[in-house]
Amino acid sequence: MAVWERADGHSLPVYPAPRAPTCTYDRARAPPRAAGVGGIRQTRSMPKPPTAARLRAARLESHGLRGGLPTIDDAVRRLGAVQAQDFSAAKWVLGARVPGSVAADVDAAIEEREIVRSWPMRGTLHLLPTDRLRPILAITGPRILQQSVARHRQLELDAATYRRARAVAEAELAGGVSRSRDELQAVWEAAGIVTTGQRGYHLIAWLARDAVICWGPIEGRGQRLVLLDEWAPGPAASEDREETLARLFAAYIAGHGPATVQDFAWWSGLTLGDARLARAAAGDAVVAFDDDRFVAADAGWPADASARAPRAGGAFALAPFDEYFLGYTDRAAVCDPVHAGRVIPGGNGVFQPILVAGGRVVGTWRRGRGREASSVVLDGFDAASAPDPAAFTASLRAWARFWGNELGSVTVA
Numbered sequence: 229m230a231v232w233e234r235a236d237g238h239s240l241p242v243y244p245a246p247r248a249p250t251c252t253y254d255r256a257r258a259p260p261r262a263a264g265v266g267g268i269r270q271t272r273s274m275p276k277p278p279t280a281a282r283l284r285a286a287r288l289e290s291h292g293l294r295g296g297l298p299t300i301d302d303a304v305r306r307l308g309a310v311q312a313q314d315f316s317a318a319k320w321v322l323g324a325r326v327p328g329s330v331a332a333d334v335d336a337a338i339e340e341r342e343i344v345r346s347w348p349m350r351g352t353l354h355l356l357p358t359d360r361l362r363p364i365l366a367i368t369g370p371r372i373l374q375q376s377v378a379r380h381r382q383l384e385l386d387a388a389t390y391r392r393a394r395a396v397a398e399a400e401l402a403g404g405v406s407r408s409r410d411e412l413q414a415v416w417e418a419a420g421i422v423t424t425g426q427r428g429y430h431l432i433a434w435l436a437r438d439a440v441i442c443w444g445p446i447e448g449r450g451q452r453l454v455l456l457d458e459w460a461p462g463p464a465a466s467e468d469r470e471e472t473l474a475r476l477f478a479a480y481i482a483g484h485g486p487a488t489v490q491d492f493a494w495w496s497g498l499t500l501g502d503a504r505l506a507r508a509a510a511g512d513a514v515v516a517f518d519d520d521r522f523v524a525a526d527a528g529w530p531a532d533a534s535a536r537a538p539r540a541g542g543a544f545a546l547a548p549f550d551e552y553f554l555g556y557t558d559r560a561a562v563c564d565p566v567h568a569g570r571v572i573p574g575g576n577g578v579f580q581p582i583l584v585a586g587g588r589v590v591g592t593w594r595r596g597r598g599r600e601a602s603s604v605v606l607d608g609f610d611a612a613s614a615p616d617p618a619a620f621t622a623s624l625r626a627w628a629r630f631w632g633n634e635l636g637s638v639t640v641a
Contacts, residue, residue, distance in 0.1 A: 278486075278518050278533070280561060281540055282537045282540075283517070284562060284586070285530075285540035285587060286485065286486050286517065286527070287486065288542065288587050289538075290482065290483055290485045290523065290524070290530065291483065291484070291552050292307075292325040292483070293324065293325060293552070293584075294542060296325065296326065296327040297325050298326070299337075300322050300337040301337050301342040301343060301357070303322045303325045303326050304337075304342075304343045304355055305357050305479070306482060307321075307551050308356070308482070308483050309354040309355065309356040309360075309479075310356070310551060311350075311353070311549050312355045313352050313549075314548060315345070315353075317550075318547070318549070319547075320546075320630060321547045321549070321550050324545075324546055324547065324623070324626070324627070327626070329630060330631075331631055338446060338451070341459065344356065344357075344358040344361055344442055344443070344456075344459075344460060345442065346361055346365075346436045346443065346456075347436045347437055348364045348365055349364070349368055349496055351372050351433075353443075358462075359462065360475075360476075361439070361442070361456070362439055362462060363466075363472040363475075364472065365437060365438075366439075366472065367469060367498070368437075368496070368498070369437040369438060369439070371498070371499075372437055373434070376430070379430065380430065383427050390431065392419070392421060393416055393421050394438075396421065397435060397440065398440065398455065400412065401441065401455045404454075406452035406454045407452060408447065408450075408452050409428070409453065412432070412453055413428040416428065440456060441454065441456060442454060442456045442459060444459045470505065471509070473498075473509050474506060476496060477503070477507055477509070477510045478510045478524065480495060480555075481514045482524040484551065485514070485517065485530065486521035486522065486523050487522065488521050488522075488557075489503045489504055489506075489507050489520075490503070490557055491556045491557050491558065492507070494556070494557035495557075513525055517531075539586075540587035542584075542586075543583070543584070543585045543616075543620045544583070544585075545581065545582075545583060545604070545620050545623040545624045546581065546582050546584055548580055548581050552582070552589075553571060559589075562587060562589055563588070563589035567609040567610075570591075570592060570609060571589065571592060580592040581593050583606060583615050583620060585613075585620075590608060590609060590615060591608035591613060592607050593615075593620075596636065600637075601633075602633045602635060603636035603637045603638070603639070604624050604635070604637075605640070605641050606639070606640050606641065607640075608640065615640060617639065621635070621638060624638060
C-alpha cells in the first residue's frame with residue numbers, strides 16, 4: 229500500500245480507486261456472516277502502514293539515542309561504522325550515544341584495539357570495529373582503487389611508485405614504530421618519492437585500503453600511522469564475500485534502520501547489485517518495516533508492526549557528520565528537504581552540527597570562539613521550529629562534559 233506524507237509530517241494511506249461492480253448484491257439472500265470474521269473490529273486490529281512519526285521513533289531507537297548504549301565499542305558496533313575524517317566530530321557522534329562518556333573513552337577504545345580508524349568505505353575515513361576492517365576492505369578496497377584510477381593518473385601515481393612507497397613504509401614502521409603523516413611523507417621524500425600535491429595523502433590511503441597501514445596511537449588531536457598487522461594482528465579476511473556483505477548489511481540496519489537497500493548502497497559505497505545481494509544474504513537477521521525499509525529482527529518494537537511505538541521524543545545536539553542525518557541517501561524522513569541545505573551549506577560536503585527534536589532535524593548549532601568557547605548558539609530553520617534553549621541544555625551539557633568543560637550560555641541566533 230502506498231503512503232503519502234503530508235507537509236505536517238503525518239502519513240496517510242493512498243488506496244487504489246474502487247473497481248466497478250460486476251454483479252448486484254442481494255443483502256436479503258446473503259448468508260449470515262461468521263462471528264469474528266471481517267467487519268470493523270478486525271480492520272481496527274490489523275497493523276497500519278507506519279507513519280513518519282513511527283519511523284523517526286524507530287530511528288532514534290536504532291541509533292541508540294533514545295536509550296543510550298553501554299560503551300564506545302558498543303556504539304561503533306551498533307552503527308557498523310562512523311564517518312571520521314573529522315576526528316573530533318566522530319568522537320561526539322559516539323559520545324552522544326554513550327551517557328556519561330568522555331573523549332578519552334574513545335581514545336582508550338582505539339588504544340585497546342577495540343575500534344580502528346581507516347579508509348574502508350566511500351573513499352573517506354571511518355571508525356569501525358577492528359575485527360571488521362580486513363573483511364570489509366577485501367570487498368571495498370578494489371572498488372575504491374578502481375574509482376581512484378583517474379586521480380592517480382593525474383598525480384602520476386602508478387603501480388611501481390606504489391610498490392616503492394609500500395616497501396619504504398613497511399621498513400620504516402616495522403617493529404611497532406609509529407609515524408605521523410608528515411614524518412612518513414618525509415621518509416618517502418628522502419627515498420625519492422615525491423609527496424607534494426596530495427601524492428602523499430593518496431599513497432597513505434592506498435596503503436590503508438590494501439590493509440597495510442592504519443591510524444594507531446593517539447597524538448594530540450590526531451593519530452600516528454602504524455602497520456595494521458602489528459597494531460591489530462589478525463588473520464587475512466577469511467570470510468567469504470557473501471558472509472561479509474550479510475554482516476555489513478545487518479550491522480548497518482541495526483544501527484540505522486528503518487533504512488532501504490538504496491540507503492545501504494550509498495552508505496557502504498557498494499553497487500546496488502551488491503547491496504541487494506547483501507540484503508538477501510542477511511536473511512532473517514532483518515525484517516521489513518514497510519514496503520521499502522528494514523529493521524533488525526531483534527530491534528524490539530520496531531520489528532513488530534502491531535507493537536505500539538513510543539513517542540519520538542528527546543532533544544539532541546548532535547555532531548557534524550552525525551550518522552542520524554548523514555547515513556542515508558534519502559534524508560527527507562528526518563529533515564525537510566527545504567532545509568537540508570542548511571546542514572550542508574553550498575553542498576560542499578561539510579556537514580554542520582545538528583539539532584534534533586522529536587526525531588526531526590530542526591536546526592544547527594555552533595560553539596562560541598575564544599573566551600566564549602563553551603557557549604553555544606542555536607540556529608533554527610524557521611519560526612515554526614525555533615529551538616528552545618532549555619530543551620537542548622541537557623544534551624549540550626553532556627557535550628561540554630564530554631570535552632572536559634562546563635557549558636556556558638546557550639542562546640538563539
